[in-house]
Amino acid sequence: MKLYYAPGACSMGIHILLEEVGAPFELAKLDLKGGEQRRAPFSDVNPKGKVPTLVRDDGSVLTEYPAIALYLARAHPAANLLPATDEAMIRATEAIDFCVSTIHMQGFSRTARPDNFAPNAADHGAVKARGQEIMEKGFAILDRRLAALDWIAGDYSLADSA
Structure with a gap:
């Protein structure tokens, strides 16, 4: 591969x-x-x-x-990367989608490539700041989930690499 x-x-x-x-x-x-x-x-x-x-x-x-x-x-x-139960698989899928669509694409992308969100360089600082806010909120959500668990879906799974 x-x-x-x-x-x-x-x-x-x-x-x-x-x-x-x-x-x-x-x-x-x-x-x-x-x-x-x-x-x-x-x-x-x-x-x-x-x-x-x-x-x-x-x-x-x-x-x-x-x-x-x-x-x-x-x-x-x-x-053993697939969660063992339907509920754990649903939670793993939810976490992957959240990480990819929110933290990565809305947060990190704004901080790394503000020009993709605003062509005017004068706006890049605000775009980066918004990206940072999105990432911080996203990580806080994941932290709350992980406060009760060792891994996103209970046991280590494909979701924990997202």
Whole structure:
């Protein structure tokens, strides 16, 4: 398998899961600030221009964090990354979606790439500040959940790498 990633991006969680399952893989680093994700050869692999992107051993491509995480957990059952109960799976899915759509995309993205949210450089400080607020609130929500548990879904699972 081959993981396309960017340092500091949410692709780090997929890298963690790849290590957890113990499957052989290679890494392909992308320079997002330099726009490498929008040019060939990567745009030929993933026209969405996003990381994480996983090329499986059969050459098929998976994109989007939740889909890749679920694939890795199901393809490697010995790693015990899937929660054991329906309720735990629902909570794991809820946490992954929250991390990806809120903390990563609304919070971290604003702090790392304010130009994607406001073309005027004068507005970038406010965009970054809002991103920081979103991340802090998101982490506080996760902290409250983890106050009663060791892991997001009770036991360690695919949700804990998000």
